[in-house]
Amino acid sequence: xxxxxxxxxxxxxxxxxxxxxxxxxxxxxxxxxxxxxxxxxxxxxxxxxxxxxxxxxxxxxxxxxxxxxxxxxxxxxxxxxxxxxxxxxxxxxxxxxxxxxxxxxxxxxxxxxxxxxxxxxxxxxxxxxxxxxxxxxxxxxxxxxxxxxxxxxxxxxxxxxxxxxxxxxxxxxxxxxxxxxxxxxxxxxxxxxxxxxxxxxxxxxxxxxxxxxxxxxxxxxxxxxxxxxxxxxxxxxxxxxxxxxxxxxxxxxxxxxx
Amino acid sequence: xxxxxxxxxxxxxxxxxxxxxxxxxxxxxxxxxxxxxxxxxxxxxxxxxxxxxxxxxxxxxxxxxxxxxxxxxxxxxxxxxxxxxxxxxxxxxxxxxxxxxxxxxxxxxxxxxxxxxxxxxxxxxxxxxxxxxxxxxxxxxxxxxxxxxxxxxxxxxxxxxxxxxxxxxxxxxxxxxxxxxxxxxxxxxxxxxxxxxxxxxxxxxxxxxxxxxxxxxxxxxxxxxxxxxxxxxxxxxxxxxxxxxxxxxxxxxxxxxxxxxxxxxxxxxxxx
Amino acid sequence: xxxxxxxxxxxxxxxxxxxxxxxxxxxxxxxxxxxxxxxxxxxxxxxxxxxxxxxxxxxxxxxxxxxxxxxxxxxxxxxxxxxxxxxxxxxxxxxxxxxxxxxxxxxxxxxxxxxxxxxxxxxxxxxxxxxxxxxxxxxxxxxxxxxxxxxxxxxxxxxxxxxxxxxxxxxxxxxxxxxxxxxxxxxxxxxxxxxxxxxxxxxxxxxxxxxxxxxxxxxxxxxxxxxxxxxxxxxxxxxxxxxxxxxxxxxxxxxxxxxxxxxxxxxxxxxxxxxxxxxxxxxxxxxxxxxxxxxxxxxxxx
Numbered sequence: 002x003x004x005x006x007x008x009x010x011x012x013x014x015x016x017x018x019x020x021x022x023x024x025x026x027x028x029x030x031x032x033x034x035x036x037x038x039x040x041x042x043x044x045x046x047x048x049x050x051x052x053x054x055x056x057x058x059x060x061x062x063x064x065x066x067x068x069x070x071x072x073x074x075x076x077x078x079x080x081x082x083x084x085x086x087x088x089x090x091x092x093x094x095x096x097x098x099x100x101x102x103x104x105x106x107x108x109x110x111x112x113x114x115x116x117x118x119x120x121x122x123x124x125x126x127x128x129x130x131x132x133x134x135x136x137x138x139x140x141x142x143x144x145x146x147x148x149x150x151x152x153x154x155x156x157x158x159x160x161x162x163x164x165x166x167x168x169x170x171x172x173x174x175x176x177x178x179x180x181x182x183x184x185x186x187x188x189x190x191x192x193x194x195x196x197x198x199x200x201x202x203x204x205x206x207x208x209x210x211x212x213x214x215x216x217x218x219x220x221x222x223x224x225x226x227x228x229x230x231x232x233x234x235x236x237x238x239x240x241x242x243x244x245x246x247x248x249x250x251x252x253x254x255x256x257x258x259x
Numbered sequence: 260x261x262x263x264x265x266x267x268x269x270x271x272x273x274x275x276x277x278x279x280x281x282x283x284x285x286x287x288x289x290x291x292x293x294x295x296x297x298x299x300x301x302x303x304x305x306x307x308x309x310x311x312x313x314x315x316x317x318x319x320x321x322x323x324x325x326x327x328x329x330x331x332x333x334x335x336x337x338x339x340x341x342x343x344x345x346x347x348x349x350x351x352x353x354x355x356x357x358x359x360x361x362x363x364x365x366x367x368x369x370x371x372x373x374x375x376x377x378x379x380x381x382x383x384x385x386x387x388x389x390x391x392x393x394x395x396x397x398x399x400x401x402x403x404x405x406x407x408x409x410x411x412x413x414x415x416x417x418x419x420x421x422x423x424x425x426x427x428x429x430x431x432x433x434x435x436x437x438x439x440x441x442x443x444x445x446x447x448x449x450x451x452x453x454x455x456x457x458x459x460x461x462x463x464x465x466x467x468x469x470x471x472x473x474x475x476x477x478x479x480x481x482x483x484x485x486x487x488x489x490x491x492x493x494x495x496x497x498x499x500x501x502x503x504x505x506x507x508x509x510x511x512x513x514x515x516x517x518x519x520x521x522x523x524x525x526x527x528x529x530x531x
Numbered sequence: 532x533x534x535x536x537x538x539x540x541x542x543x544x545x546x547x548x549x550x551x552x553x554x555x556x557x558x559x560x561x562x563x564x565x566x567x568x569x570x571x572x573x574x575x576x577x578x579x580x581x582x583x584x585x586x587x588x589x590x591x592x593x594x595x596x597x598x599x600x601x602x603x604x605x606x607x608x609x610x611x612x613x614x615x616x617x618x619x620x621x622x623x624x625x626x627x628x629x630x631x632x633x634x635x636x637x638x639x640x641x642x643x644x645x646x647x648x649x650x651x652x653x654x655x656x657x658x659x660x661x662x663x664x665x666x667x668x669x670x671x672x673x674x675x676x677x678x679x680x681x682x683x684x685x686x687x688x689x690x691x692x693x694x695x696x697x698x699x700x701x702x703x704x705x706x707x708x709x710x711x712x713x714x715x716x717x718x719x720x721x722x723x724x725x726x727x728x729x730x731x732x733x734x735x736x737x738x739x740x741x742x743x744x745x746x747x748x749x750x751x752x753x754x755x756x757x758x759x760x761x762x763x764x765x766x767x768x769x770x771x772x773x774x775x776x777x778x779x780x781x782x783x784x785x786x787x788x789x790x791x792x793x794x795x796x797x798x799x800x801x802x803x804x805x806x807x808x809x810x811x812x813x814x815x816x817x818x819x820x821x822x823x824x825x826x827x828x829x830x831x832x833x
Binding site: 006008012013024027028030032058059060083084087088128131132133 | 547549645654655685703
């Protein structure tokens with residue numbers, strides 16, 4: 002990288018001569034090492050999934066979750082520095098709660114994403130702080146229907162039908178595009194049902210995971226749909242298990258084809 | 260050094276006319292008059308009744324919110340569930356009740372959000388009651404009471420037993436197998452106790468009322484309250500809290516009998 | 532002066548997205564003497580190796596009680612540990628005061644992790660230089676957490692931090708499957724074996740350098756219930772000095788060793804002398820051991 006050693010990349014409040022903020026770009030690098038996180042907007046809800054990499058086999062099974070709840074109906078899956086993820090989730094909860102306090106009504110996913118992005122952006126403006134080393138997926142169901150957003154360390158955010166962040170996001174995105182395109186072609190604009198999507202998200206996370214190179218992982222999935230009472234909740238154990246089995250089977254099938 | 264004695268009313272500064280440098284410390288806030296707090300409730304709910312039975316606890320309250328003696332709002336629910344195993348029955352100021360609901364709902368919502376990460380159970384009925392007791396006592400100590408009397412009913416999942424307790428605007432707290440607020444404490448509590456003790460005995464160590472028996476006692480008590488409490492209406496709900504969770508009944512009415520009123524002086528047709 | 536231009540303050544990312552100041556803070560934890568934690572279905576225990584700075588100094592305590600149901604073992608900067616454990620005590624008290632509830636263990640650990648995170652993101656602060664192992668029990672049973680200066684908190688079946696903790700980790704990894712259903716005595720024996728593995732050659736676990744904390748129902752066989760009401764109630768309690776004698780003996784017995792400890796101590800007739808020998812022996816182990824073993828987890832990213 003040509004930026005190294007120029008001195009223009011030491012502070013987030015310094016532009017390089019060609020107008021870049023290197024510290025923000027470096028923050029992106031912290032995301033690339035993290036296990037993949039996926040969000041998929043479905044016709045009847047939203048599903049979030051992460052590949053929770055295990056840095057030790059002494060970690061308690063099923064604990065140390067990476068997806069957080071921001072409000073009853075909104076979840077946050079982030080990839081990057083774990084501690085930053087907790088910080089952002091806490092802030093997200095405060096925003097959601099203050100919205101309810103002020104307007105006596107649940108915040109929409111769009112408005113909450115907007116507020117979170119403003120918070121992230123503020124950490125790219127001052128030399129006294131560093132940006133968040135996080136890409137975050139915000140998903141939920143509100144009065145406008147199922148919604149999905151992804152916010153980058155710079156504070157920029159877009160709405161998505163499907164999105165992936167973290168290590169192996171390129172491969173995950175290709176797979177997600179196939180699903181979305183299939184839906185578009187068949188005219189089912191709303192996409193899959195969440196039930197169908199569980200298997201897809203599990204399959205993609207298993208596909209992206211590299212058994213040879215990566216540490217072991219646990220699959221973590223949450224959803225917001227009618228079946229979960231329109232609340233952000235863990236995908237029930239039995240559904241998760243069956244999705245994992247199908248994902249493993251699909252993976253072996255794929256290997257035979259190769 | 261030896262100043263003239265100041266005129267007596269300079270220590271008041273009644274009209275806040277002193278130049279700022281002369282204002283004594285602590286005086287400016289009083290210059291606008293005494294600090295005012297809630298000194299009376301406005302829109303109020305009347306009695307709440309609570310009764311333990313063999314599988315849990317029931318709480319009853321009518322649907323009226325009065326504005327003074329005016330039966331102003333006749334479709335108000337004064338029973339509020341908090342999570343799966345707790346319920347509040349609230350008497351007193353209805354706007355304070357609404358504020359309380361909002362605060363507690365926000366608190367429990369945060370608990371639920373955190374539970375996604377650590378799977379820890381939410382606040383128990385006892386925990387919520389403890390919080391309310393502290394809140395009510397702290398507020399009355401600031402001379403700014405939360406103008407309510409509250410019954411907290413619930414199911415303690417750890418001990419596997421029902422929970423029923425009282426807290427009011429003075430921060431007074433107590434617990435008993437039968438409880439009532441306000442007028443109900445005078446008119447209904449004896450009836451509830453009588454029914455409870457008839458089976459369980461004075462020490463409460465005998466069998467408890469069944470669900471049907473408990474509901475009957477509450478129905479009877481609500482009828483008595485409707486007859487004699489001028490701030491009640493004949494439309495009420497009963498909440499039942501058991502191990503399975505909270506259920507709140509639809510509004511219902513007592514069958515009333517007014518024939519005797521014909522004979523009452525000043526009520527019936529007689530002229531004398 | 533610096534190793535590279537990206538490690539002089541905590542608000543600067545390296546081109547690889549690393550925070551060097553945080554990683555250096557993790558090194559401070561490895562300078563501290565070892566602490567080990569493990570848990571079963573019913574108990575959680577901490578075992579630590581105390582150091583003393585010389586013959587005139589006492590051994591530095593490494594176990595801190597936070598509340599009846601929570602306690603921590605520290606490795607790293609002791610003064611940072613005091614700030615954080617003080618904060619934990621406040622959180623624990625606040626929960627008991629307002630809700631009458633023992634604070635959930637995961638929440639109290641997260642509260643210091645959140646504090647530590649801000650120290651990695653704001654200029655003019657430094658990351659804390661201490662790591663905790665936290666044991667506790669709440670409505671969901673016994674727990675063991677690791678808190679680290681990077682602002683993370685992870686839950687473990689068993690874990691070790693501090694100097695030469697990799698050796699203990701190796702022991703724990705090969706044995707942790709049996710911890711779940713272990714008795715308190717077995718759990719402590721495993722812990723002591725793991726702690727033993729962190730010692731340098733010719734060093735031994737002794738009354739002076741070993742301290743053990745327990746949460747969960749007491750075991751009269753190995754614990755002196757007459758001197759600990761906390762033990763009777765199953766609350767957090769610490770055994771050290773003479774109090775740890777029974778536990779050490781039981782452990783040596785389980786390994787088929789001489790109950791009185793290693794040979795050279797056998798020559799000394801009196802038990803007082805035993806403690807003293809150990810003390811001076813331990814005192815010489817002041818210098819932090821060399822570079823930490825490779826493969827120690829640096830857990831900022833994941």
